[in-house]
Amino acid sequence: MQHIASWSGGKDSTASIILAHEHNEPLDLIIFSEVMFDENTSGELPEHIDFIKNKAIPIFESWGYEVKILHSQKTYLDCFHHIATKGKRIGRKLGFPMSGRCLINRDCKMPQIRKFLNEINEEFTQYIGIAVDEPVRMERIANSGNKISMLEKYGYTEQMAFDLCKKYDLLSPIYDFAPRGGCWFCPNAKYAELKHLRTNHKDLWDKLLKLENEPELIGHKWNILTNTSIHDWEERLYWEERQISIFDFI
Numbered sequence: 149m150q151h152i153a154s155w156s157g158g159k160d161s162t163a164s165i166i167l168a169h170e171h172n173e174p175l176d177l178i179i180f181s182e183v184m185f186d187e188n189t190s191g192e193l194p195e196h197i198d199f200i201k202n203k204a205i206p207i208f209e210s211w212g213y214e215v216k217i218l219h220s221q222k223t224y225l226d227c228f229h230h231i232a233t234k235g236k237r238i239g240r241k242l243g244f245p246m247s248g249r250c251l252i253n254r255d256c257k258m259p260q261i262r263k264f265l266n267e268i269n270e271e272f273t274q275y276i277g278i279a280v281d282e283p284v285r286m287e288r289i290a291n292s293g294n295k296i297s298m299l300e301k302y303g304y305t306e307q308m309a310f311d312l313c314k315k316y317d318l319l320s321p322i323y324d325f326a327p328r329g330g331c332w333f334c335p336n337a338k339y340a341e342l343k344h345l346r347t348n349h350k351d352l353w354d355k356l357l358k359l360e361n362e363p364e365l366i367g368h369k370w371n372i373l374t375n376t377s378i379h380d381w382e383e384r385l386y387w388e389e390r391q392i393s394i395f396d397f398i
Contacts, residue, residue, distance in 0.1 A: 150272040153178045154261065155215075157192075157200045157320050158329045161277030163309035164298040166316055168275065169211050173298065175275070178208055179264060181218040181257045183331055185355070186225045191256070191331040194349060195321040204318055220260040224333060227255050228359065232366060243365030244335060246372055252331060279306040335371045346385050357382060 151174040155161045168175045180200060183191035190197045205215045230242045245252060265272070271294075278285045278297045289295040299309055313319040322329050325344045330337065332345055332352055346353045356378045360370060370378040 149174075150176045150268065150270060151275065152176065152265070152268075152272055153275040154277070155180050156277070156329060157196055157204065158277065159309045159313045159319060159323065160279055160299060160306065162204065162318050162320075163304060163312045164275050164277045165208060165213070166312055166318065167298040167302050167304070169213075171302070175213055178213055178215045179218055179261065180215065181220070181261050183252060183256045184219060184223040185331075185333065185352075186223050189352075189355075191224055191252070191333065193322060193329075193332045193345075194352075196329060199320045204320075207316075207318065216264075218260045218264055220256045222256050222259075224252055224256060224331070227252065237366050240364045240366050241362070243362070243367035244359075244370050244372065245367060246335075252334075277309075279304055279309055281305045335373075342381055343385060346382070353378075353382075 151168075153161070153165050153168065153175055155165060155178050157180065165175070165178060167173070182197070182200075185191045192200070201217075208215050227245065228241065228243060232238050232240050232242060265274070274295045276289055276295050276297050277299065278289065279299045280286070280303055286297065286300060289297065298304075304312070310319065310323070320329065326338070326341045330341075332349065333356060334341075337345075356370060360368070360378050369375065370381075
């Protein structure tokens with residue numbers, strides 16, 4: 149029986165590994181599936197992937213755990229530039245995915261995890277980072293058979309998981325400006341995340357602006373549900389940067 153931890157680098161899955169370490173739970177392998185924007189650019193925020201590769205993984209390996217980074221054959225740009233072959237929009241690029249549901253997670257992250265797990269030729273138990281105060285998510289794994297939540301086993305809430313990661317100095321820097329992790333091109337990103345991206349990673353921000361200018365896109369705006377474009381955000385953040393208070397003026 150192998151014991152494998154699915155790890156995103158977020159507080160819950162990181163706390164699960166810490167709990168396994170603290171309580172001498174069996175743990176043979178940690179897997180991290182990295183979504184890629186293109187062949188050379190990570191879909192993870194630079195701060196987060198740096199935390200993953202240069203801080204967390206070395207610590208986990210010093211504890212004696214093997215860590216494997218998985219990559220899908222598909223990148224975000226592969227999905228973006230995919231040409232529709234059915235329906236009224238045949239011949240056009242799919243463009244930006246529908247917000248609300250994480251289609252990139254479906255197409256560029258989970259398939260590689262499933263493929264890896266399906267190729268294991270022995271029984272395995274999968275550790276999943278779900279806290280006790282997430283009943284809906286917990287219900288989904290209740291009858292899965294081989295999935296276990298370390299946080300549930302040891303009675304950890306999301307806040308307790310956060311505190312545990314902080315105690316071990318294993319809290320991703322994404323929590324300095326966002327309540328959750330995610331790809332930097334995620335259409336569900338909130339104001340603070342978008343402002344951080346534009347302020348600190350203008351090269352990545354400009355990639356989104358450039359994509360939105362491409363012709364013949366089915367998903368022609370960054371967030372189709374809210375009818376919001378990256379250019380809308382660019383204008384808003386541009387003018388916010390240039391606002392001055394009455395005290396500055398005086």
